[in-house]
Amino acid sequence: MEKIIKAALKKCEKAEVYYHQSTTTPVSFQNSKLKSLQTKGEQLICLRVVKDGKIGYATTTRADDYQDLIDNAIAVAQFGGDYNFEFPAGKVELPAPNIFDEAVEEMKVEAIVETGQGLIDSINAEFPEANGFASLERDVSQVRVLNSEGREGSYSKTTYSGYFGAVIVEGQNMLQVYAVDGSTHLSEVSFEDKVEEVLEDLRIGQENVDLRQGTYPVLLTPMAVGDLIAPVIACVNGRAVEKGMSPWADKLSEDLFNPAITLVDNGIEDLGPGSIAMDSEGIPGQRTEIIKEGQLTSFIHDLRSAAALKMEPTGNGLRRGTSAPSPTGSNMMLLPGDRPYADLMASIDQGLVVDALMGAWAGNPYAGEVSGNIALGFKVEKGKKVGRVKDCMFSVNALKALKEKLLGLSQETRWTQIFGTGLANLPYVLLDGVNISTKS
Amino acid sequence: MRETVKNKNADYLEIRVEESHSTRLVFRGPALDDLSQSIDYGGNIRALVNGGWGFVSFNKLEDLEAKVQQAITQAQIIGETRKERSTLAPAPVVRDEVRLELKKDPCHYALEEKKAIFEDYNKAILAYGGPITTSSVVYIDKFSTIHFANSEGTYILQEKLDLSGSISAVATREGLTQTGRTSFGSSDDFGVALGLESKVEDACQEAVDLLNAPVVKGGEYTVIVDPKLAGIFAHEAFGHLSEGDNVYENKQLQKVMTLGTRFGGDHLTIYDSGLDKGARGYLKYDDEGVATERTDLIRDGILVGRLHSRETAGKMGEEVTGSARALNYRFPPICRMRNTCIAPGEATFEDMIKDIKLGLYVLDSYGGQTNGEMFTFSAGKAYMIRDGGLAELVRDVNLTGNVFTTLKNIDMIGKDFTAFEAAGGCGKGQQGPLPTSEWAPHLRIQKVVIGGEG
Numbered sequence: 001m002e003k004i005i006k007a008a009l010k011k012c013e014k015a016e017v018y019y020h021q022s023t024t025t026p027v028s029f030q031n032s033k034l035k036s037l038q039t040k041g042e043q044l045i046c047l048r049v050v051k052d053g054k055i056g057y058a059t060t061t062r063a064d065d066y067q068d069l070i071d072n073a074i075a076v077a078q079f080g081g082d083y084n085f086e087f088p089a090g091k092v093e094l095p096a097p098n099i100f101d102e103a104v105e106e107m108k109v110e111a112i113v114e115t116g117q118g119l120i121d122s123i124n125a126e127f128p129e130a131n132g133f134a135s136l137e138r139d140v141s142q143v144r145v146l147n148s149e150g151r152e153g154s155y156s157k158t159t160y161s162g163y164f165g166a167v168i169v170e171g172q173n174m175l176q177v178y179a180v181d182g183s184t185h186l187s188e189v190s191f192e193d194k195v196e197e198v199l200e201d202l203r204i205g206q207e208n209v210d211l212r213q214g215t216y217p218v219l220l221t222p223m224a225v226g227d228l229i230a231p232v233i234a235c236v237n238g239r240a241v242e243k244g245m246s247p248w249a250d251k252l253s254e255d256l257f258n259p260a261i262t263l264v265d266n267g268i269e270d271l272g273p274g275s276i277a278m279d280s281e282g283i284p285g286q287r288t289e290i291i292k293e294g295q296l297t298s299f300i301h302d303l304r305s306a307a308a309l310k311m312e313p314t315g316n317g318l319r320r321g322t323s324a325p326s327p328t329g330s331n332m333m334l335l336p337g338d339r340p341y342a343d344l345m346a347s348i349d350q351g352l353v354v355d356a357l358m359g360a361w362a363g364n365p366y367a368g369e370v371s372g373n374i375a376l377g378f379k380v381e382k383g384k385k386v387g388r389v390k391d392c393m394f395s396v397n398a399l400k401a402l403k404e405k406l407l408g409l410s411q412e413t414r415w416t417q418i419f420g421t422g423l424a425n426l427p428y429v430l431l432d433g434v435n436i437s438t439k440s
Numbered sequence: 441m442r443e444t445v446k447n448k449n450a451d452y453l454e455i456r457v458e459e460s461h462s463t464r465l466v467f468r469g470p471a472l473d474d475l476s477q478s479i480d481y482g483g484n485i486r487a488l489v490n491g492g493w494g495f496v497s498f499n500k501l502e503d504l505e506a507k508v509q510q511a512i513t514q515a516q517i518i519g520e521t522r523k524e525r526s527t528l529a530p531a532p533v534v535r536d537e538v539r540l541e542l543k544k545d546p547c548h549y550a551l552e553e554k555k556a557i558f559e560d561y562n563k564a565i566l567a568y569g570g571p572i573t574t575s576s577v578v579y580i581d582k583f584s585t586i587h588f589a590n591s592e593g594t595y596i597l598q599e600k601l602d603l604s605g606s607i608s609a610v611a612t613r614e615g616l617t618q619t620g621r622t623s624f625g626s627s628d629d630f631g632v633a634l635g636l637e638s639k640v641e642d643a644c645q646e647a648v649d650l651l652n653a654p655v656v657k658g659g660e661y662t663v664i665v666d667p668k669l670a671g672i673f674a675h676e677a678f679g680h681l682s683e684g685d686n687v688y689e690n691k692q693l694q695k696v697m698t699l700g701t702r703f704g705g706d707h708l709t710i711y712d713s714g715l716d717k718g719a720r721g722y723l724k725y726d727d728e729g730v731a732t733e734r735t736d737l738i739r740d741g742i743l744v745g746r747l748h749s750r751e752t753a754g755k756m757g758e759e760v761t762g763s764a765r766a767l768n769y770r771f772p773p774i775c776r777m778r779n780t781c782i783a784p785g786e787a788t789f790e791d792m793i794k795d796i797k798l799g800l801y802v803l804d805s806y807g808g809q810t811n812g813e814m815f816t817f818s819a820g821k822a823y824m825i826r827d828g829g830l831a832e833l834v835r836d837v838n839l840t841g842n843v844f845t846t847l848k849n850i851d852m853i854g855k856d857f858t859a860f861e862a863a864g865g866c867g868k869g870q871q872g873p874l875p876t877s878e879w880a881p882h883l884r885i886q887k888v889v890i891g892g893e894g
Binding site: 030031033034035036037038039040041042043055056057058059060061062063068069072073075076078079080081082109110113117129131167168169170171172173174176213239242243244245247322323324358359361362363364366367369371372373375390391392393394395435437438439 | 464468469471472473474475476477478479480481482492493494495496497498499500510514515517518521522551552555573574610612615616617618619658659660685689690692693695696770772805806807808809810811812813814815816817818836838840841842844887889890891892
């Protein structure tokens with residue numbers, strides 16, 4: 001990497017190199033059988049240069065041939081965007097969140113296979129007709145950043161994550177239930193603990209019940225809360241603020257939500273699957289309070305959005321694939337409430353539990369509209385799930401609902417995947433008066 | 441490369457090596473947000489032993505022998521647990537080189553010219569005025585060269601181009617944001633990115649109009665969908681269900697998807713084709729080296745086919761269709777769509793609308809999703825239909841329904857047929873966006889559930 005910087009600086013004023021290397025071992029089960037074992041060895045080098053005040057950016061997966069990489073970056077810089085921020089200079093001490101676990105690194109693929117088979121067997125023990133599936137993955141990666149201004153840093157990380165579940169098809173009725181888990185540490189991951197939830201949903205889910213169109217209290221599981229919180233995460237993205245996509249440019253220190261809402265991006269959470277020592281621009285990882293007790297307190301930034309808005313970078317300049325850095329959450333955490341999940345459930349007289357929404361990501365996030373088919377949801381009567389609801393559309397404006405319709409958050413939280421955003425740690429959320437459209 | 445996969449201790453072995461060069465150009469607001477060039481070079485080995493697949497992907501091409509051995513060992517571990525016979529449907533041994541035949545080659549436009557073309561569109565949006573506050577212009581092109589060889593003696597070199605873009609105008613007023621958009625895509629012609637000035641203007645007007653439009657009232661409606669949405673409906677609602685890997689080991693789903701079952705009226709024909717040159721879903725050979733074809737899925741309302749890999753075709757005793765596609769060398773091929781089409785029918789737009797008392801005319805889509813039995817889409821925009829005519833524009837229109845009932849509820853199919861190419865693509869598992877196309881006519885569908893306040 002030093003060589004790349006040195007060679008690039010012969011043709012430009014400033015340069016930054018990002019290097020990522022990973023070995024991933026995905027194990028997948030389909031139709032209750034072990035389906036594939038894979039090993040993926042990947043490396044990526046990203047070069048950003050500044051030439052005549054313009055930015056050039058290029059990437060390659062070839063570590064042996066960096067001359068093309070440099071030529072591409074320099075070629076692009078002729079027509080590139082303006083260099084209107086500063087690469088961080090000098091060495092700094094980086095935080096050291098606990099994100100590397102030798103137990104994950106040394107895990108044998110046979111052990112992952114055994115875990116997966118165990119999960120599927122426990123589902124098939126009660127539901128022999130269910131088509132079990134599982135996708136479990138171990139990842140070991142290294143990141144290094146180096147720039148011409150003397151900033152340098154690197155870290156290694158392990159992740160063990162995945163999902164499992166089952167599909168039951170009966171005539172043209174299909175029921176799919178699954179659970180997710182993941183951590184940097186093996187001891188933190190317990191897919192087995194989630195088997196009972198999957199089984200419970202498979203039991204109740206086989207009975208379809210009718211639901212009248214109307215407004216209901218809805219308890220969203222952490223997976224569905226991911227859809228609800230996605231517009232908030234989109235609106236606090238520094239780039240969206242900078243570009244005027246987000247409606248919140250002038251809303252800092254305003255009370256936007258119910259005081260029960262506190263949203264934190266904690267990049268240095270020990271064992272957090274999204275934790276980092278530094279972002280891909282060399283800014284140390286940090287804990288950022290985004291919404292504090294309902295009040296908007298910060299956006300998340302990369303170098304560019306921070307400079308454009310005259311704010312401080314927040315260590316969120318992360319890359320997706322080969323893209324240039326952009327503000328991206330590390331560990332988005334909606335802090336838990338004070339009520340047990342069981343209490344929230346018991347408080348519903350007539351309502352719904354929604355576990356999975358389909359297509360809710362497709363709307364306009366900056367408008368807050370979250371509208372999706374209830375892929376997995378249950379009618380609740382007197383605090384108990386009584387059957388599955390189908391062909392229903394869930395619609396709320398998330399930005400309004402978190403202010404006006406929030407009844408409570410659970411003490412329990414889960415790590416879950418948010419579409420296009422990454423992992424987040426979320427509680428169950430109970431909303432009042434949610435519109436549910438059904439066939440008449 | 442060809443030697444690597446010969447005479448090894450596996451039932452089947454293949455190697456794929458891919459090199460791609462892509463250019464990405466993004467304007468957001470007045471600034472050039474991203475201009476970059478990427479080189480992606482890597483490969484994979486896939487081995488089959490006793491019904492189990494091993495897969496190793498890599499960026500470093502050294503030690504191929506060791507990688508082959510690793511893939512075989514992985515396949516053996518699975519083979520031990522499955523104890524099956526490997527079953528691949530037969531496919532002809534092919535030796536071919538597929539070179540690009542381009543209309544307008546994006547390479548003939550220097551980076552500077554490309555930038556100027558998209559900068560002009562971007563400037564037009566920002567100069568539109570009124571509530572148009574910002575813009576987003578994205579252009580991506582990717583040239584790939586893929587070498588494929590398998591243990592049966594097939595060797596194919598394929599060159600591919602995928603280019604696409606989307607141009608969005610964003611209007612904002614009092615915290616409300618609405619977007620108007622135009623999009624393009626091609627596998628052989630940069631010309632689709634040229635001369636979009638009037639479409640860009642339409643997108644601006646659309647964003648402004650949507651800002652003033654009321655939110656749709658939720659409920660059940662008769663809807664007319666435009667060809668763009670109809671195509672995405674065919675893709676989401678039925679295409680995925682036709683993918684052989686969803687069906688071949690699932691006995692209950694096999695029952696539902698028995699060939700010969702009626703899924704719609706006599707007027708309904710849905711097919712998926714790799715043969716349409718210029719479409720993003722065009723493909724001469726799939727990623728198992730099988731020539732593509734036009735595969736009829738539903739013909740005259742009856743289920744007649746599905747999209748297969750060699751394994752799913754073999755296990756189901758059906759023919760290969762050339763539908764095994766991989767996003768890139770990091771992934772094994774799985775059953776995917778190419779260009780999914782609804783064949784045109786006989787109705788005119790007037791036939792469709794004239795007897796609708798209260799309904800919706802729904803256009804374009806920001807995306808959709810399916811879980812097999814249900815689907816949902818977010819529409820670009822929609823007009824109310826009142827007393828047989830188009831009425832006011834409405835916004836935030838989301839459609840949902842059961843796949844099987846909705847197919848049966850298609851009661852009219854337009855005689856128009858639009859070859860719609862757009863940015864984005866199809867996601868399945870972790871493999872997305874894969875370039876696909878959707879071509880279709882207008883459709884009329886009874887009893888579609890629309891989300892929103894009642």
